[in-house]
Amino acid sequence: MESKEVKKSVRDSYTKVAKRSSSCCGEESxxxxxxxxxxxxxxxLSSIPDEANMGLGCGNPTAIASLKEGEVVxxxxxxxxxxCFLASQKVGDTGKVIGVDMTPDxxxxxxxxxxxxxxxxxxxxxxxxxxxxxxxxxxxxxxxNCVINLSPEKQRVFNEAFRVLKQGGxxxxxxxxxxxxxxxxxxxxxxxxxxxxxxxxxxxKYLEMIENAGFEDIQVKQKSDNITQEVEREKxxxxxxxxxxxxxxxxxxxxxxxxxEDILNLGKSIQSITVIAxxx
Ligand SMILES: C[S@@+](CC[C@H](N)C(=O)[O-])C[C@H]1O[C@@H](n2cnc3c(N)ncnc32)[C@H](O)[C@@H]1O
Numbered sequence: 001m002e003s004k005e006v007k008k009s010v011r012d013s014y015t016k017v018a019k020r021s022s023s024c025c026g027e028e029s030x031x032x033x034x035x036x037x038x039x040x041x042x043x044x045l046s047s048i049p050d051e052a053n054m055g056l057g058c059g060n061p062t063a064i065a066s067l068k069e070g071e072v073v074x075x076x077x078x079x080x081x082x083x084c085f086l087a088s089q090k091v092g093d094t095g096k097v098i099g100v101d102m103t104p105d106x107x108x109x110x111x112x113x114x115x116x117x118x119x120x121x122x123x124x125x126x127x128x129x130x131x132x133x134x135x136x137x138x139x140x141x142x143x144x145n146c147v148i149n150l151s152p153e154k155q156r157v158f159n160e161a162f163r164v165l166k167q168g169g170x171x172x173x174x175x176x177x178x179x180x181x182x183x184x185x186x187x188x189x190x191x192x193x194x195x196x197x198x199x200x201x202x203x204x205k206y207l208e209m210i211e212n213a214g215f216e217d218i219q220v221k222q223k224s225d226n227i228t229q230e231v232e233r234e235k236x237x238x239x240x241x242x243x244x245x246x247x248x249x250x251x252x253x254x255x256x257x258x259x260x261e262d263i264l265n266l267g268k269s270i271q272s273i274t275v276i277a278x279x280x
Contacts, residue, residue: 001188003152006199007128010150011103013194014079018105021054021080031055035082039063048085049113058146058196058272059174062086064221070094071140074164076129076157076173077101077147081110081122087143088122099124100133130156134164142171146272149176149200150193158213165279171215174222174274177203182269183262195246197270207275215277222274228267246270 001009034055035045040063045053062083067073067090075084078099088097099122101107110124127133129144130153142161151157161171176196192198201209210218228246244251244263251263 001152001193006150006152006193007102009190009193010199013190014103015105017054017056018080018103018109021051021109035060044086047089048082049080049117051109052080052082052085052113054080054082056080056146057082057174058176059222059224059274061143061145061172061174061274062090064274064276065141065143065170065172067091067095067141072138073097073141073143074132074134074139075099076132076142076144076161077150078110078124079106079145081113081124083143083145084110084122084124085113085117085119087141088119091121093121095121097122098134098139100127100129102126102128130160132160132164136163137166139164140166140169142169142173144171144173144175146175146196148173149196152199154201154206155209155212158209158215162213162215162279167279169279171210171277171279172221172274174272175206176200176270176272177206178269179203179271180269182266186263186266191251192246195251197246197266200270203271203273210275210277214279216280218275218277220273221276224272225267228270 031053032045035053038057039060056079067087069092071091072095073087073091078084078101081099084097084099091097099110104126107124107126114122125133129151142165148154148157178200186192187198189198207218228244
Protein backbone atom coordinates (compact mmCIF):
# COMPACT_ATOMS: atom_id res chain seq x y z
CA MET A 1 0.00 0.00 0.00
CA GLU A 2 1.16 3.55 -0.75
CA SER A 3 1.91 5.82 2.20
CA LYS A 4 -1.19 7.97 1.57
CA GLU A 5 -3.42 4.91 1.33
CA VAL A 6 -2.02 3.51 4.61
CA LYS A 7 -2.78 6.77 6.43
CA LYS A 8 -6.29 6.99 5.00
CA SER A 9 -7.03 3.40 5.97
CA VAL A 10 -5.67 3.93 9.51
CA ARG A 11 -7.59 7.21 9.92
CA ASP A 12 -10.84 5.59 8.68
CA SER A 13 -10.46 2.69 11.12
CA TYR A 14 -9.78 4.92 14.11
CA THR A 15 -12.59 7.30 13.16
CA LYS A 16 -14.95 4.34 13.57
CA VAL A 17 -13.34 3.38 16.90
CA ALA A 18 -13.68 6.97 18.21
CA LYS A 19 -17.30 7.24 17.08
CA ARG A 20 -18.16 3.92 18.73
CA SER A 21 -16.59 5.06 21.99
CA SER A 22 -18.28 8.44 22.10
CA SER A 23 -21.67 6.81 21.43
CA CYS A 24 -23.42 4.85 24.16
CA CYS A 25 -22.03 1.52 23.09
CA GLY A 26 -18.30 1.32 23.74
CA GLU A 27 -17.21 -2.07 25.10
CA GLU A 28 -15.99 -0.66 28.39
CA SER A 29 -15.55 -3.90 30.32
CA UNK A 30 -13.52 -5.44 27.47
CA UNK A 31 -11.25 -2.38 27.38
CA UNK A 32 -10.66 -2.64 31.12
CA UNK A 33 -9.68 -6.32 30.71
CA UNK A 34 -7.24 -5.50 27.87
CA UNK A 35 -5.67 -2.68 29.87
CA UNK A 36 -5.40 -4.77 33.05
CA UNK A 37 -3.58 -7.43 31.02
CA UNK A 38 -1.14 -4.71 29.89
CA UNK A 39 -0.31 -3.84 33.48
CA UNK A 40 -2.61 -0.88 34.19
CA UNK A 41 -3.93 -1.08 37.75
CA UNK A 42 -7.61 -0.67 38.57
CA UNK A 43 -6.66 2.41 40.60
CA UNK A 44 -5.03 3.95 37.52
CA LEU A 45 -7.99 3.09 35.31
CA SER A 46 -10.52 4.50 37.74
CA SER A 47 -8.57 7.78 37.92
CA ILE A 48 -9.17 8.58 34.23
CA PRO A 49 -12.34 9.07 32.15
CA ASP A 50 -13.85 5.67 31.12
CA GLU A 51 -14.15 6.84 27.49
CA ALA A 52 -10.38 7.44 27.31
CA ASN A 53 -9.64 3.73 27.64
CA MET A 54 -10.60 1.89 24.48
CA GLY A 55 -8.25 -1.05 24.97
CA LEU A 56 -6.04 0.11 22.07
CA GLY A 57 -2.62 -0.01 23.71
CA CYS A 58 0.03 -2.72 23.72
CA GLY A 59 1.96 -1.68 26.84
CA ASN A 60 1.90 0.82 29.70
CA PRO A 61 4.60 3.43 28.92
CA THR A 62 3.77 5.85 31.76
CA ALA A 63 4.36 3.05 34.30
CA ILE A 64 8.10 3.07 33.58
CA ALA A 65 8.55 6.67 32.42
CA SER A 66 9.38 7.92 35.96
CA LEU A 67 7.49 11.15 35.25
CA LYS A 68 8.16 14.03 37.63
CA GLU A 69 6.27 17.17 38.67
CA GLY A 70 6.75 19.98 36.18
CA GLU A 71 7.76 17.87 33.17
CA VAL A 72 6.39 18.45 29.66
CA VAL A 73 5.19 15.19 28.07
CA UNK A 74 4.25 14.54 24.43
CA UNK A 75 2.13 11.47 23.57
CA UNK A 76 2.44 10.31 19.94
CA UNK A 77 -0.96 9.00 18.74
CA UNK A 78 -2.90 9.87 21.88
CA UNK A 79 -6.26 8.31 20.89
CA UNK A 80 -8.88 8.98 23.59
CA UNK A 81 -6.16 10.28 25.93
CA UNK A 82 -5.60 7.28 28.24
CA UNK A 83 -1.85 7.76 28.79
CA CYS A 84 -2.12 11.57 28.65
CA PHE A 85 -4.53 11.59 31.60
CA LEU A 86 -2.29 9.25 33.60
CA ALA A 87 0.76 11.39 32.78
CA SER A 88 -1.11 14.57 33.68
CA GLN A 89 -1.55 13.41 37.29
CA LYS A 90 2.17 12.70 37.58
CA VAL A 91 3.47 16.00 36.13
CA GLY A 92 0.92 18.05 38.09
CA ASP A 93 -0.15 21.66 37.59
CA THR A 94 3.38 22.86 36.95
CA GLY A 95 3.79 20.33 34.13
CA LYS A 96 1.97 19.84 30.87
CA VAL A 97 0.88 16.95 28.63
CA ILE A 98 0.35 17.29 24.88
CA GLY A 99 -1.39 14.54 22.90
CA VAL A 100 -1.01 14.43 19.10
CA ASP A 101 -3.31 12.42 16.85
CA MET A 102 -4.14 12.61 13.14
CA THR A 103 -7.76 11.42 13.50
CA PRO A 104 -10.10 14.40 14.09
CA ASP A 105 -12.72 12.27 15.86
CA UNK A 106 -10.08 10.98 18.31
CA UNK A 107 -8.99 14.56 19.06
CA UNK A 108 -12.64 15.59 19.64
CA UNK A 109 -13.16 12.62 21.95
CA UNK A 110 -9.96 13.31 23.91
CA UNK A 111 -10.76 17.04 24.25
CA UNK A 112 -14.25 16.15 25.43
CA UNK A 113 -12.80 13.72 28.00
CA UNK A 114 -10.43 16.44 29.26
CA UNK A 115 -13.11 19.09 29.51
CA UNK A 116 -15.75 16.93 31.21
CA UNK A 117 -13.21 15.73 33.76
CA UNK A 118 -11.47 19.09 34.34
CA UNK A 119 -7.98 18.07 33.23
CA UNK A 120 -6.45 21.52 32.79
CA UNK A 121 -2.81 20.59 32.11
CA UNK A 122 -3.57 18.42 29.04
CA UNK A 123 -3.85 19.69 25.47
CA UNK A 124 -4.70 17.69 22.34
CA UNK A 125 -3.31 18.76 18.96
CA UNK A 126 -4.47 17.47 15.58
CA UNK A 127 -1.40 16.46 13.61
CA UNK A 128 0.79 13.72 12.24
CA UNK A 129 3.60 12.12 14.19
CA UNK A 130 5.77 12.33 11.05
CA UNK A 131 5.46 16.12 11.28
CA UNK A 132 5.07 16.89 14.97
CA UNK A 133 3.25 20.11 15.88
CA UNK A 134 5.84 20.99 18.55
CA UNK A 135 8.91 23.23 18.67
CA UNK A 136 12.51 21.99 18.62
CA UNK A 137 13.95 21.09 22.06
CA UNK A 138 10.67 21.76 23.89
CA UNK A 139 9.68 18.37 25.40
CA UNK A 140 11.06 16.48 28.43
CA UNK A 141 9.45 13.09 27.78
CA UNK A 142 7.93 11.43 24.73
CA UNK A 143 5.54 8.54 25.25
CA UNK A 144 3.61 6.46 22.71
CA ASN A 145 1.43 3.39 22.92
CA CYS A 146 0.87 1.13 19.92
CA VAL A 147 1.05 3.82 17.25
CA ILE A 148 4.42 3.96 15.46
CA ASN A 149 3.80 0.54 13.86
CA LEU A 150 0.93 2.24 11.99
CA SER A 151 3.22 4.81 10.39
CA PRO A 152 4.54 4.16 6.88
CA GLU A 153 7.47 6.52 7.68
CA LYS A 154 8.88 5.28 10.98
CA GLN A 155 12.38 6.76 10.53
CA ARG A 156 10.79 10.17 10.10
CA VAL A 157 8.75 9.68 13.30
CA PHE A 158 11.90 8.91 15.32
CA ASN A 159 13.73 11.87 13.73
CA GLU A 160 10.84 14.13 14.72
CA ALA A 161 10.76 12.72 18.25
CA PHE A 162 14.49 13.48 18.57
CA ARG A 163 14.02 17.02 17.19
CA VAL A 164 11.33 18.05 19.69
CA LEU A 165 12.98 16.47 22.76
CA LYS A 166 15.16 18.69 24.97
CA GLN A 167 18.74 17.60 25.49
CA GLY A 168 18.59 15.19 28.44
CA GLY A 169 15.06 14.18 27.44
CA UNK A 170 13.80 10.60 27.16
CA UNK A 171 11.44 8.54 25.01
CA UNK A 172 9.37 5.60 26.32
CA UNK A 173 7.34 3.78 23.70
CA UNK A 174 5.27 0.60 23.64
CA UNK A 175 4.74 -0.89 20.20
CA UNK A 176 4.32 -4.03 18.11
CA UNK A 177 7.35 -5.32 16.20
CA UNK A 178 7.99 -8.31 13.98
CA UNK A 179 10.13 -11.30 14.86
CA UNK A 180 9.95 -12.55 11.26
CA UNK A 181 8.69 -11.05 7.98
CA UNK A 182 4.97 -11.22 7.16
CA UNK A 183 3.46 -12.59 3.95
CA UNK A 184 2.28 -10.18 1.25
CA UNK A 185 -1.40 -11.06 1.90
CA UNK A 186 -1.08 -10.26 5.59
CA UNK A 187 0.85 -7.03 4.93
CA UNK A 188 -1.88 -5.82 2.56
CA UNK A 189 -4.80 -6.59 4.85
CA UNK A 190 -6.43 -3.39 6.10
CA UNK A 191 -7.99 -4.97 9.20
CA UNK A 192 -4.62 -6.35 10.22
CA UNK A 193 -3.11 -2.91 9.60
CA UNK A 194 -5.58 -1.33 12.04
CA UNK A 195 -4.87 -4.21 14.45
CA UNK A 196 -1.25 -2.97 14.57
CA UNK A 197 0.19 -5.99 12.72
CA UNK A 198 0.58 -5.33 8.98
CA UNK A 199 2.53 -2.09 9.33
CA UNK A 200 4.93 -3.41 11.97
CA UNK A 201 8.69 -3.42 11.33
CA UNK A 202 11.26 -6.11 12.13
CA UNK A 203 12.48 -5.63 15.72
CA UNK A 204 16.16 -5.10 14.84
CA LYS A 205 15.32 -2.64 12.09
CA TYR A 206 12.96 -0.75 14.46
CA LEU A 207 15.70 -0.39 17.11
CA GLU A 208 18.20 0.60 14.40
CA MET A 209 15.88 3.42 13.27
CA ILE A 210 15.76 4.76 16.85
CA GLU A 211 19.56 4.76 16.92
CA ASN A 212 19.78 6.37 13.46
CA ALA A 213 17.64 9.25 14.73
CA GLY A 214 20.36 10.04 17.31
CA PHE A 215 18.99 8.32 20.44
CA GLU A 216 21.36 6.62 22.89
CA ASP A 217 21.10 4.12 25.77
CA ILE A 218 18.37 2.23 23.89
CA GLN A 219 16.91 -0.55 26.01
CA VAL A 220 14.00 -2.95 25.47
CA LYS A 221 12.43 -2.86 28.93
CA GLN A 222 9.47 -5.19 28.47
CA LYS A 223 8.32 -7.66 25.88
CA SER A 224 5.32 -9.86 25.50
CA ASP A 225 4.59 -12.57 22.97
CA ASN A 226 0.99 -13.18 23.99
CA ILE A 227 -0.73 -10.68 21.78
CA THR A 228 -2.98 -12.83 19.67
CA GLN A 229 -5.82 -14.88 20.93
CA GLU A 230 -7.99 -17.40 19.14
CA VAL A 231 -11.69 -17.34 19.80
CA GLU A 232 -14.05 -20.07 18.77
CA ARG A 233 -17.71 -19.30 18.55
CA GLU A 234 -20.56 -21.31 17.18
CA LYS A 235 -22.23 -19.97 14.05
CA UNK A 236 -26.00 -20.24 13.61
CA UNK A 237 -25.58 -23.42 11.53
CA UNK A 238 -23.75 -25.05 14.45
CA UNK A 239 -20.33 -25.01 12.71
CA UNK A 240 -17.46 -23.64 14.78
CA UNK A 241 -16.08 -20.34 13.55
CA UNK A 242 -12.51 -19.37 14.40
CA UNK A 243 -11.76 -15.71 14.99
CA UNK A 244 -8.48 -14.12 15.85
CA UNK A 245 -8.29 -11.26 18.35
CA UNK A 246 -5.19 -9.07 18.04
CA UNK A 247 -4.70 -6.01 20.18
CA UNK A 248 -8.43 -5.94 20.87
CA UNK A 249 -9.42 -6.13 17.17
CA UNK A 250 -11.39 -9.20 16.09
CA UNK A 251 -10.33 -10.54 12.70
CA UNK A 252 -12.49 -12.88 10.68
CA UNK A 253 -9.84 -15.15 9.23
CA UNK A 254 -12.06 -16.10 6.31
CA UNK A 255 -11.61 -12.47 5.14
CA UNK A 256 -7.89 -12.96 4.59
CA UNK A 257 -6.70 -14.65 1.46
CA UNK A 258 -4.07 -16.70 3.22
CA UNK A 259 -3.51 -20.16 4.60
CA UNK A 260 -5.57 -20.51 7.79
CA GLU A 261 -2.66 -22.03 9.70
CA ASP A 262 -0.38 -19.09 8.75
CA ILE A 263 -2.90 -16.66 10.13
CA LEU A 264 -3.38 -18.58 13.34
CA ASN A 265 0.41 -18.69 13.71
CA LEU A 266 0.65 -14.92 13.38
CA GLY A 267 1.23 -14.62 17.14
CA LYS A 268 4.65 -16.23 16.66
CA SER A 269 5.71 -13.48 14.23
CA ILE A 270 4.87 -10.48 16.41
CA GLN A 271 5.89 -9.15 19.79
CA SER A 272 4.89 -6.18 21.90
CA ILE A 273 7.85 -4.25 23.34
CA THR A 274 8.43 -1.19 25.49
CA VAL A 275 11.61 0.71 24.61
CA ILE A 276 13.41 3.46 26.52
CA ALA A 277 15.91 5.76 24.77
CA UNK A 278 17.64 9.02 25.68
CA UNK A 279 18.62 12.22 23.90
CA UNK A 280 21.94 12.96 25.61
C1 LIG B 1 -3.88 1.84 18.43
S1 LIG B 1 -4.46 3.47 18.67
C2 LIG B 1 -3.65 3.88 20.19
C3 LIG B 1 -4.26 5.05 20.92
C4 LIG B 1 -3.65 5.37 22.28
N1 LIG B 1 -2.21 5.52 22.22
C5 LIG B 1 -4.03 4.32 23.30
O1 LIG B 1 -3.16 3.56 23.75
O2 LIG B 1 -5.21 4.25 23.65
C6 LIG B 1 -3.59 4.39 17.46
C7 LIG B 1 -3.85 5.89 17.44
O3 LIG B 1 -2.80 6.51 16.68
C8 LIG B 1 -3.33 7.43 15.76
N2 LIG B 1 -2.40 7.48 14.61
C9 LIG B 1 -2.08 6.46 13.78
N3 LIG B 1 -1.16 6.85 12.88
C10 LIG B 1 -0.88 8.15 13.16
C11 LIG B 1 -0.02 9.14 12.57
N4 LIG B 1 0.74 8.83 11.51
N5 LIG B 1 0.00 10.39 13.08
C12 LIG B 1 -0.79 10.71 14.16
N6 LIG B 1 -1.64 9.82 14.75
C13 LIG B 1 -1.68 8.56 14.26
C14 LIG B 1 -4.72 6.88 15.42
O4 LIG B 1 -5.57 7.90 14.96
C15 LIG B 1 -5.15 6.29 16.76
O5 LIG B 1 -5.83 7.22 17.55
